[in-house]
Amino acid sequence: QVQLVQSGGGLVEPGGSLRVSCAGSGLTFDNHPMSWYRQSPGKQRDWVGLITSSGPTDILESLRDRFTISRGNAKNTVYLQMNSLKPEDTGIYYCKAVVSGTTYWGQGTQVTVSL
Numbered sequence: 001q002v003q004l005v006q007s008g009g010g011l012v013e014p015g016g017s018l019r020v021s022c023a024g025s026g027l028t029f030d031n032h033p034m035s036w037y038r039q040s041p042g043k044q045r046d047w048v049g050l051i052t053s054s055g056p057t058d059i060l061e062s063l064r065d066r067f068t069i070s071r072g073n074a075k076n077t078v079y080l081q082m083n084s085l086k087p088e089d090t091g092i093y094y095c096k097a098v099v100s101g102t103t104y105w106g107q108g109t110q111v112t113v114s115l
Helices: none
Strands: 003-008 010-012 018-025 034-039 045-051 057-059 067-071 077-082 091-099 102-105 109-113
Touching: 003 091, 003 102, 003 109, 018 034, 018 091, 018 109, 045 067, 045 077, 057 067, 077 091
Parallel strands: 010 109
Antiparallel strands: 003 018, 018 077, 034 045, 034 091, 045 057, 067 077, 091 102, 091 109
């Protein structure tokens, strides 16, 4: 059974940094692209970026200068590193994997950017 468990996030002041982790079981991350989404208050869940099974990443253009996605040394962990955070980055962040046609989501991690 595939499970994605997220950690990290929290409260940070504008300009700060946070990292959200996504640890998986029941799948090998190296074999599947992993995506990140976020849902801001009152809005739909939007795509943030992804890391492919071979390593290259793609980030939403408006976030590309502040957000990065990487794989951890632990084989089944991916990270979303967020720098220079702004209040509009506030939301719930989710990781996602598609395995054999089935979509799996992490439980979501709250990120709040505020003074």
